[in-house]
Amino acid sequence: MAVVNACTRYGGGGSPTTVVIDDATLIDDERHAIARRAGTSHTAFIDTSTGDAPRVRFFTSTGELTNCGHGIIAAQAVLLDRSGATEHHGFCQCSGGRTYATTAIRRHDGIEVWFDQGVIALLDHANATGGGIIAALGLKRVDIAADPRVASPGTPRLLVPVRDRRTLLSIQPDFDRLATECRRLGYLGCFTYALAPTARTGAARMFAPAIGVDEDIANANSVGCLAAHLLDTSGSGTIEIHQGDTLQRPSSVIASATHTADGVVARIGGLVDLGPSIDLR
Structure with missing residues (x-):
């Protein structure tokens, strides 16, 4: 291992x-x-x-x-x-x-x-503000750049766009409350993101305390979900997302979404640095 x-x-x-x-x-x-x-x-x-x-x-x-x-x-x-x-x-x-x-x-x-991530289901009218998710993230409505959206490649998660990278990096969730809200609404977690204004790049943070991961260093599936959402709303579904900066573990995931007869699908990529074998048994 x-x-x-x-x-x-x-x-x-x-x-x-x-x-x-x-x-x-x-x-x-x-x-x-x-x-x-x-x-x-x-x-x-x-x-x-x-x-x-x-x-x-x-x-x-x-x-x-x-x-x-x-x-x-x-x-x-x-x-x-x-x-x-x-x-x-x-x-x-x-x-x-x-x-x-x-x-x-x-x-x-x-x-x-x-x-290949497979088909991604995109749902509108996400229950975010009413369900207390925005408050659990420590955000106010003015911090949100557009309506949140639920996306699911098999497990639903909430995509939450914030107004800028500074807002993104300042998020300090109430993890107990967020875990409770995500479990109640059936979400894996919340993928908060801020897009660059002139290019298909951006930064994101994934909070998933409901599955025991307060903040994920890199959440590749959510980047694929974001690419699908961007394809659906803007017609351009290729994105590179930086994550992990608040955890001092900079990461990068690239995703490209396309329309197919079955629905929107995404292809996701990243680089791996191999480490030494260890014994954990």
Whole structure:
């Protein structure tokens, strides 16, 4: 097993993610224990016995997730490194009952990984102000740049646009209240973001105390959701989002959304810096 830095920015930072080659003898209580001991926000367990499409499961300190975007990126980087190859194209991964097409390429500054997120459901009239989410974030209505929106690649989360980067960096949520509100409304968490005025770049912070992650260093799935939202509202669905600055772990995720016959889909990418193997058993 190893701790790798997923979604690095300019060769540094990234989200520390534990990746375990699962020998299938572990029970879930043991996986939970490993996730707690690892000290990272997420742990990916890879079952390679399933052949060409390994099954990957994701755990936090409090439970199992059906999906984790930066966990997919971390797992695919480790699988490429273990293979000794320089790149994988058209590789598949099974997680949460879904199959994800992935690409991994070895670069001079890490391993670049892309995955197809699948269809993203976009819902209007998000219950944010009435449900107390804005207040739980420590924000006022004047801080919000546009209406929040619910987006779901399988698990719904609230996209909250704030007026500028300064407002974004100043957010100090009441995590207990936010966890209660998110659980009540069925949200994974709140993805707050501020877009640059002249380019498809921006900054974001993901708060998910309801799943045991007060603030995520990098939340790749939410960047894909944001790309889908931007495609739907502005016609341009390519975005690079910086995260992790308030946690001193600068990260970067790129996403591009397109229209298909099935709905809006997104492709998500990030760089991985591999770390040393460790023993957490």
